[in-house]
Amino acid sequence: MQPFPIHTTTPVTYPGPQPATSDIVVIGGGIIGVCTALFLAREGHSVTLLEKGRIAAEQSSRNWGWIRQQGRDPDEMPIMAEAQALWRDLAGQTNVDIGLRQGGIAYLAQRPTQLAGYEDWLPHARANGADSRMMTAAEVSAMFPGLATPQIGALITPSDMRAEPWVAVPALAGIAAREGVQIIENCAVRCLDIAAGRVAGVITEQGRIASSQVVLAGGAWSALFLRNHGISIPQLSVRENVAATERLPEIYAGAVSDGRVAFRRREDGGYTL
Numbered sequence: 001m002q003p004f005p006i007h008t009t010t011p012v013t014y015p016g017p018q019p020a021t022s023d024i025v026v027i028g029g030g031i032i033g034v035c036t037a038l039f040l041a042r043e044g045h046s047v048t049l050l051e052k053g054r055i056a057a058e059q060s061s062r063n064w065g066w067i068r069q070q071g072r073d074p075d076e077m078p079i080m081a082e083a084q085a086l087w088r089d090l091a092g093q094t095n096v097d098i099g100l101r102q103g104g105i106a107y108l109a110q111r112p113t114q115l116a117g118y119e120d121w122l123p124h125a126r127a128n129g130a131d132s133r134m135m136t137a138a139e140v141s142a143m144f145p146g147l148a149t150p151q152i153g154a155l156i157t158p159s160d161m162r163a164e165p166w167v168a169v170p171a172l173a174g175i176a177a178r179e180g181v182q183i184i185e186n187c188a189v190r191c192l193d194i195a196a197g198r199v200a201g202v203i204t205e206q207g208r209i210a211s212s213q214v215v216l217a218g219g220a221w222s223a224l225f226l227r228n229h230g231i232s233i234p235q236l237s238v239r240e241n242v243a244a245t246e247r248l249p250e251i252y253a254g255a256v257s258d259g260r261v262a263f264r265r266r267e268d269g270g271y272t273l
Helices: 031-042 074-091 112-127 135-145 164-178 219-229
Strands: 024-027 045-052 106-107 134-137 153-157 183-186 189-195 198-204 207-210 213-216 255-257 263-265
Touching: 024 031, 024 198, 031 045, 031 164, 045 164, 074 112, 106 112, 112 134, 112 153, 112 213, 134 135, 134 255, 135 153, 198 213, 213 219
Parallel strands: 024 045, 024 213, 045 183, 106 255
Antiparallel strands: 106 153, 134 153, 189 198, 198 207, 255 263
């Protein structure tokens, strides 16, 4: 296995200093925080993005990297169609190859109940213009030769995409910085500054930033942050194991899950499991 490229010893790209004031402060330098800051800046706001460590150093560089329509709740399908268009657009706005590829996603089925669930979902794909379809056992065997466990079928969406999370998020942060977002790494926000019952700014490791609007995009840390202010949010932190292999022969150019383990081909020739 190889280590993830972004970690605590990664050099700081955005050292600051932090501004005295900002229209909006975004807490958290993952994919949600970075994109929020970017689009707020495009609306004409002055935006400061604060990250306690490094951009994309936590979940946003360790996720599966799937840009997926397949298996979504029906209400999410239009959102995913828009997301795919946004990803294509953003990929063209950076000089970095973020690994955006239309490799497809397949869900394998070993049990009739799995297959039935996929078939029940398929009408939602058709209603939203997705190219999802069922695969027979013979098609699965031909596409994935050498499977240790026989599969009785699969659901596949050829138009689903993937990207390299540890490349994509820093690349999007670069777009945001070029468009005026003030990004500051290695700068934790300790608490909100509250005056007369309203948000007046944030207190960081480097001091105070005056701001009347704050967006909290701290991922797993958001609930802990808000407890400082007596606010409880129904957030559940779930631990999962993610591993990155070294270069291996190509099995499939997209992403696959059998309900127990999932893998995705990476641009460096390895797999994320």
